[in-house]
Amino acid sequence: MVTIKDVARLAGVSMTTVSRAFNEKAIIKAETRKNILAIADKIGYVPNFNARGLVTKKKFIIGVFFSSLHDGTSTSFFSAAIGSLYDALPDNYLLSINDIKRVNSFEQLVQNRVDGVLVVSQSDDDDEFIYQVKSSGIPLVVINRYISDREICNIASDDFAGLKDGVDYIASRGHKRIGMIEGIAGFTSSVQRRQGFDQSVISNNLTPVEAAIKIGDYSSKTGQEKMAEILALPKEQQPTCVVCGNDDTAIGALRACYLNGVKVPDDISLIGFDDIFYSSVSIPSLTTIRKPIGQMAGLGIKDLIAIINGEKVDIANRVKIQPQLVVRESVAKL
Amino acid sequence: MVTIKDVARLAGVSMTTVSRAFNEKAIIKAETRKNILAIADKIGYVPNFNARGLVTKKKFIIGVFFSSLHDGTSTSFFSAAIGSLYDALPDNYLLSINDIKRVNSFEQLVQNRVDGVLVVSQSDDDDEFIYQVKSSGIPLVVINRYISDREICNIASDDFAGLKDGVDYIASRGHKRIGMIEGIAGFTSSVQRRQGFDQSVISNNLTPVEAAIKIGDYSSKTGQEKMAEILALPKEQQPTCVVCGNDDTAIGALRACYLNGVKVPDDISLIGFDDIFYSSVSIPSLTTIRKPIGQMAGLGIKDLIAIINGEKVDIANRVKIQPQLVVRESVAKL
DNA sequence: AAAGGTAATGTTAACGTTTTCATAGGAGGA
DNA sequence: TCCTCCTATGAAAACGTTAACATTACCTTT
Structure with a gap:
C-alpha cells in the first residue's frame, strides 16, 4: 500500500506538505501542490480514510434512514430520493442507506459510524429513532414529514x-x-x-x-x-x-x-x-x-452537510416545499 | 470520547485485554471478559471503527452498485434487493448504495472505502465497472445478470x-x-x-x-x-x-x-x-x-462476506436461481 | 540596517485500535 | 525438584493521517 510517506519521499517534501496538497484550504505553493499531485497520481496514492478519520474524527459517511424498506409501498419514491441525495452529496462522502426498523444496535450502526443522519420519514413511528439521534448530539435533518419540534432541522412538503x-x-x-x-x-x-x-x-x-x-x-x-x-x-x-x-x-x-x-x-x-x-x-x-421528494432530499443533504461542518443553519425557519399538480386522465370535465 | 484506555483503567487490566474481550475469537478468561464488557457498557464505550480499521485494514462497509438509480424502472426491485441485502448482512457492516453511472472517482468511492463490492447488474454497460473492480483485486460478486467470465462470482436467475x-x-x-x-x-x-x-x-x-x-x-x-x-x-x-x-x-x-x-x-x-x-x-x-431478487441478494452477500474473510468460495460453480410463475388475471383460458 | 511580518514548509505528537512478542504462573511429567 | 508446556495477560510498536507548533527565508517598514 502506497502512503503519504512514499509521496513525500519522492517529491522531496515532508508528509505534512503532501497532506496539505490534498486538502483544498491549506496554505501551499501552487507549484508544489501540482508537483505533489502529479507524483501521487503516478504512484497511485489514495488517501486512507481510516487514518484521516482517526485524527479528524470524521467518517465521511452520511446515514440515511427510511421509515421502511420492506413495505411494498412508495418504492419509486425511495429511488427518487436516493438519486437526488447523491446529486447534492459532496464527492468524498458515502451514503449508508438504512431501514429505521432494523436498527438493532444504535451504537454500532449510527453513533460511531456516520457524521450525520438524514431521516426520510413517512410515519410517526420514526419519532423514537429521531429523538434518539437528536439526544445523542449527532447532526440531524428530517425530511418528508412535518416535525413539530422546532429544534430539529426539518424539510417537508406543503x-x-x-x-x-x-x-x-x-x-x-x-x-x-x-x-x-x-x-x-x-x-x-x-x-x-x-x-x-x-x-x-x-x-x-x-x-x-x-x-x-x-x-x-x-x-x-x-x-x-x-x-x-x-x-x-x-x-x-x-x-x-x-x-x-x-x-x-x-x-x-x-x-x-x-x-x-x-x-x-x-x-x-x-x-x-x-x-x-x-x-x-x-x-x-x-x-x-x-x-417534491427530489428537492427535499437535495435541500436536506445540503443543510446536513452544513450542520456537520459547523456552519450556521437556520433551523427554526423550517422549509416547506410546494407540491405541484400533474394533470393526466383520471379527472373528467363535467 | 470514551476509549479502550478508560475501560482498561476501570477494569484494572491492559488495553490489550479489553481489545480481546471485544473480539470473539481471542483467548481470554470468561470471567475477565464478562467483567470488562459490563464496565464498557456502563461507561458507554463504543469501538472506534477508524482506529480499528487502520490496523486491520478493513472498512466494515460493503459497496452495493446498481445499474441505474435514476431510471424510473425497477424501483420495487431496488428496494426488495436492499431489504434482502440487509437480512443477510453481518451486524457491524454498513451498506453503501451507489449508482454505477455516477462513480466518477473509482478510487474515492470504491478502492479505499469498501471491503467488497456487490454489483446488482441489469445491463451490459456495467461490464466496464465490473472489470475495473475485478482488476483492482477487490472482492466482487455480481448478481442479477449472467456474467460469462467464470472467474467472477456470479448469481443470476434462470x-x-x-x-x-x-x-x-x-x-x-x-x-x-x-x-x-x-x-x-x-x-x-x-x-x-x-x-x-x-x-x-x-x-x-x-x-x-x-x-x-x-x-x-x-x-x-x-x-x-x-x-x-x-x-x-x-x-x-x-x-x-x-x-x-x-x-x-x-x-x-x-x-x-x-x-x-x-x-x-x-x-x-x-x-x-x-x-x-x-x-x-x-x-x-x-x-x-x-x-428471485431476494434470494440472489442474500446469497450474493453471503458469498461476498466469505470472500472478504478469505474463505474458499466455489466461484466456478455459478448459481442459477429458478424464477416462479405467478398466476393472476392477464392470461385468458381459451 | 534592524525589526517585524508573512508565506511556505518541516518536526513531532497525537488519534484509538490491534498485533507481535514477552512474561508470569500453574499444571503435568520425569 | 526441575523442566516443559500452556493459559492468561501485559508492554510496546505500528497503522497512515492531520494538527499544533516551530522554523526558515524573504519582504516590507521605519
Whole structure:
C-alpha cells in the first residue's frame, strides 16, 4: 500500500506538505501542490480514510434512514430520493442507506459510524429513532414529514397547499359532490391533506359527501376496499370525484372501479398524491399532486452537510416545499 | 470520547485485554471478559471503527452498485434487493448504495472505502465497472445478470427456465398464436428469455406470429408503442397472447390495449416477467414470472462476506436461481 | 540596517485500535 | 525438584493521517 510517506519521499517534501496538497484550504505553493499531485497520481496514492478519520474524527459517511424498506409501498419514491441525495452529496462522502426498523444496535450502526443522519420519514413511528439521534448530539435533518419540534432541522412538503390545489382543480372541472379516502389516522400528512381538502371545499363551495369520506392507510389494498364501499352507496349518494390520500390509495381505488365495472373517469373521477412512477402508466393514468421528494432530499443533504461542518443553519425557519399538480386522465370535465 | 484506555483503567487490566474481550475469537478468561464488557457498557464505550480499521485494514462497509438509480424502472426491485441485502448482512457492516453511472472517482468511492463490492447488474454497460473492480483485486460478486467470465462470482436467475415455464402455462390455457415484445437487443437476459420462449414454442407446438414479435427495451414507453403496432396488425395476424420481456413492458402494453379499446384478457392476453409490485394492482393484475431478487441478494452477500474473510468460495460453480410463475388475471383460458 | 511580518514548509505528537512478542504462573511429567 | 508446556495477560510498536507548533527565508517598514 502506497502512503503519504512514499509521496513525500519522492517529491522531496515532508508528509505534512503532501497532506496539505490534498486538502483544498491549506496554505501551499501552487507549484508544489501540482508537483505533489502529479507524483501521487503516478504512484497511485489514495488517501486512507481510516487514518484521516482517526485524527479528524470524521467518517465521511452520511446515514440515511427510511421509515421502511420492506413495505411494498412508495418504492419509486425511495429511488427518487436516493438519486437526488447523491446529486447534492459532496464527492468524498458515502451514503449508508438504512431501514429505521432494523436498527438493532444504535451504537454500532449510527453513533460511531456516520457524521450525520438524514431521516426520510413517512410515519410517526420514526419519532423514537429521531429523538434518539437528536439526544445523542449527532447532526440531524428530517425530511418528508412535518416535525413539530422546532429544534430539529426539518424539510417537508406543503401538503395542505398541495391538496388544496388539487381540489381547486377538481372544482374547476365542474365537480361538486366529492369524497375522500384519507391517509393513516393521526399522521401529520393525513391531517394536513384533510385540511387542504376542507379549505378548498369551503372556498369553492363544494359538497363533501359524508358517506364517501373514509379513513384509509395509504395502501393500495385499503384504497381498493374503501373505494368498493363508496361504489356500493346508493346512486344518489355517489360523489363524482374521490380524492385519494396518496397514489397507492388511488391505484387501489382504480382497481375497485375496474372490478365493479365502473369507468374512470367517465363514471367517476379520481385524484392521487405523490406522483409515483406508476401513476403515469396506470389505466387510466392518474391526475395527481407531485410531492417534491427530489428537492427535499437535495435541500436536506445540503443543510446536513452544513450542520456537520459547523456552519450556521437556520433551523427554526423550517422549509416547506410546494407540491405541484400533474394533470393526466383520471379527472373528467363535467 | 470514551476509549479502550478508560475501560482498561476501570477494569484494572491492559488495553490489550479489553481489545480481546471485544473480539470473539481471542483467548481470554470468561470471567475477565464478562467483567470488562459490563464496565464498557456502563461507561458507554463504543469501538472506534477508524482506529480499528487502520490496523486491520478493513472498512466494515460493503459497496452495493446498481445499474441505474435514476431510471424510473425497477424501483420495487431496488428496494426488495436492499431489504434482502440487509437480512443477510453481518451486524457491524454498513451498506453503501451507489449508482454505477455516477462513480466518477473509482478510487474515492470504491478502492479505499469498501471491503467488497456487490454489483446488482441489469445491463451490459456495467461490464466496464465490473472489470475495473475485478482488476483492482477487490472482492466482487455480481448478481442479477449472467456474467460469462467464470472467474467472477456470479448469481443470476434462470431466465430461460422462467420464460419457458411462462409460455408452457400460456399453452396450457389453450393459446396457440403468440407474440412477444423482447428486452434490449443483445442483453444476456433478452437472449435467454427469447430462447426460453423458442423452446416452449417447439415443445408445445405453438405458432409464433412473426409480425407480432418485436424488439423492445424493457421500458413501459416502448412496451406501449410496440403493443400498439401489434394491435394495428390485420385481424387474422393477431396473436391471442403477447409475452412481454418484463413487467414494465407489460404495463406499457396494457396501456396500449386500454387506449385502443382492447380488453385484457378478454380480447388479448399478456404475461410479464419480474413480478414488480404494481403487477399485483394493475388493471387487470398481471400474470408474470417472479424473479428471485431476494434470494440472489442474500446469497450474493453471503458469498461476498466469505470472500472478504478469505474463505474458499466455489466461484466456478455459478448459481442459477429458478424464477416462479405467478398466476393472476392477464392470461385468458381459451 | 534592524525589526517585524508573512508565506511556505518541516518536526513531532497525537488519534484509538490491534498485533507481535514477552512474561508470569500453574499444571503435568520425569 | 526441575523442566516443559500452556493459559492468561501485559508492554510496546505500528497503522497512515492531520494538527499544533516551530522554523526558515524573504519582504516590507521605519
